[in-house]
Amino acid sequence: MNVKSFAFQTVYFCIGLLIIFFQILPLQTTPQTWSGPNVLLVFFATIVTKRPEFTSSFLIAFIFLIEDFFLMRPPGLMSSLAVLGFYFLKRKFQHQEESPVLFGWGSVATCLTLILLLFYFISVLLFIPSAGFRLTLMEIIVTLALYPIFSLLIGSFAKLDTADAETIIQR
Amino acid sequence: MAGPNPKQVDTLAPIRYLATGIIVFSLVTLFVIWRVDNPRVEKLRAEVIDAILPKFEWVMAPATGLIRITQDFRSYQSLYDQNQELRRELQQMKSWKEAALQLEQENARLLDLNNLQLDPKLTHISSIVLADSGSPFRQSVLVNVGVQDGIQDGWATMDGLGLVGRISGVGSKTARVLLLTDTASIVPATIQPSGQQALVSGDNTIAPTVEFLENADVVRPGDRVETSGSGGIFPPNLLIGRLALDPSGRLRVRLAADYERLEFLRVLRNFGTEPIDNPGNLIVNKNLKSLPDDQSAVENGT
Numbered sequence: 001m002n003v004k005s006f007a008f009q010t011v012y013f014c015i016g017l018l019i020i021f022f023q024i025l026p027l028q029t030t031p032q033t034w035s036g037p038n039v040l041l042v043f044f045a046t047i048v049t050k051r052p053e054f055t056s057s058f059l060i061a062f063i064f065l066i067e068d069f070f071l072m073r074p075p076g077l078m079s080s081l082a083v084l085g086f087y088f089l090k091r092k093f094q095h096q097e098e099s100p101v102l103f104g105w106g107s108v109a110t111c112l113t114l115i116l117l118l119f120y121f122i123s124v125l126l127f128i129p130s131a132g133f134r135l136t137l138m139e140i141i142v143t144l145a146l147y148p149i150f151s152l153l154i155g156s157f158a159k160l161d162t163a164d165a166e167t168i169i170q171r
Numbered sequence: 172m173a174g175p176n177p178k179q180v181d182t183l184a185p186i187r188y189l190a191t192g193i194i195v196f197s198l199v200t201l202f203v204i205w206r207v208d209n210p211r212v213e214k215l216r217a218e219v220i221d222a223i224l225p226k227f228e229w230v231m232a233p234a235t236g237l238i239r240i241t242q243d244f245r246s247y248q249s250l251y252d253q254n255q256e257l258r259r260e261l262q263q264m265k266s267w268k269e270a271a272l273q274l275e276q277e278n279a280r281l282l283d284l285n286n287l288q289l290d291p292k293l294t295h296i297s298s299i300v301l302a303d304s305g306s307p308f309r310q311s312v313l314v315n316v317g318v319q320d321g322i323q324d325g326w327a328t329m330d331g332l333g334l335v336g337r338i339s340g341v342g343s344k345t346a347r348v349l350l351l352t353d354t355a356s357i358v359p360a361t362i363q364p365s366g367q368q369a370l371v372s373g374d375n376t377i378a379p380t381v382e383f384l385e386n387a388d389v390v391r392p393g394d395r396v397e398t399s400g401s402g403g404i405f406p407p408n409l410l411i412g413r414l415a416l417d418p419s420g421r422l423r424v425r426l427a428a429d430y431e432r433l434e435f436l437r438v439l440r441n442f443g444t445e446p447i448d449n450p451g452n453l454i455v456n457k458n459l460k461s462l463p464d465d466q467s468a469v470e471n472g473t
Binding site: 020021022023024025027028029030032034057058063066073077080087126128130131132 | 206212
């Protein structure tokens with residue numbers, strides 16, 4: 001169990017690094033009027049809801065801190081919010097075997113919105129230069145829209161895995 | 172095996188709780204330290220990036236190239252129109268080239284006549300853009316030169332034509348360039364030909380705003396905007412762009428540098444001019460310099 005958990009966490013870490021890598025490719029050097037989704041946040045939200053047993057606060061803190069450093073965000077702010085948000089999300093999802101789909105999406109949406117909004121408001125309160133509320137709002141909307149897609153994608157993988165495990169046990 | 176054992180979860184829950192608490196506490200501490208003592212944590216940021224980014228350098232260029240080719244594919248479809256347009260532009264450029272050659276010769280002759288020496292300190296280091304800021308909230312790029320190449324914080328960075336930004340954060344092999352379009356970027360500027368002083372400050376749009384202009388009546392859209400060199404950060408007279416008026420009546424700078432394609436940047440070596448804070452040093456001979464100190468010592472003693 002421990003080895004499996006470690007392997008999964010390594011895989012998640014590598015996917016996280018890959019997401020950061022594609023974000024920082026120098027393709028867009030002019031300021032944009034729109035904002036893409038926060039892919040890393042959505043990815044880990046999906047993992048936390050679909051495979052809560054294979055995530056740890058340490059992994060989330062580490063990958064988000066790296067993203068903080070690379071994306072020139074204040075180091076520690078987004079990562080601490082993500083660790084806290086995902087911790088509560090994980091607790092919610094770990095105790096329920098089969099939660100209704102809408103309830104799951106609702107709590108994930110609340111969690112992601114809270115993380116992004118708190119990040120914005122703390123930045124404004126502490127006079128950290130930020131790009132304005134419009135971009136933040138757009139980021140929240142696109143991020144929430146991306147979650148169902150990720151959830152379906154990773155959900156299908158997860159189902160495959162549990163089905164495999166069950167067949168192995170039956171043998 | 173597949174699902175978590177409920178008993179196991181219960182025993183581990185307090186440990187998880189504590190660990191998460193410690194992690195969050197240390198992250199918040201890092202954030203607070205960043206807010207209070209910014210330069211030290213920014214140095215840490217530069218070192219973290221420096222440790223990770225060079226390992227990805229080999230895959231970064233091909234990935235960027237590949238994505239650019241697919242992006243450009245759309246423009247291949249209108250190849251004929253582009254070709255026509257380029258021919259027209261080339262015609263115009265030829266006449267400009269003639270004019271430029273004549274001007275260059277004239278300039279060389281005049282320089283020779285005046286026996287003028289260009290500042291030998293103002294040389295540049297060329298660099299390749301490795302990565303951008305990765306989010307629409309900040310505007311910066313990472314370049315592949317660093318302390319190893321003698322880069323220092325605050326140096327001006329240009330593309331072939333105009334100012335792009337300043338170095339902000341140096342690692343041993345990488346450095347971050349804060350672009351003029353970032354909300355944290357403020358550059359003192361002079362507007363020519365009127366010579367008005369102003370600040371060019373980024374606001375996350377392609378055209379930074381011009382602020383604190385002394386007299387807005389004597390400048391007009393189309394004027395050249397150059398660095399003024401005040402504050403000692405940038406060398407003076409680097410081209411930033413041209414003045415423009417946006418629909419709401421604010422003055423902005425249309426940047427001369429091509430921000431669409433920042434691929435190669437030159438970092439200007441600038442060790443700064445020697446500050447003159449004591450006018451006496453200019454006049455008094457160095458051998459006699461000890462004299463005033465002795466006098467003041469005597470005065471203090473009595």
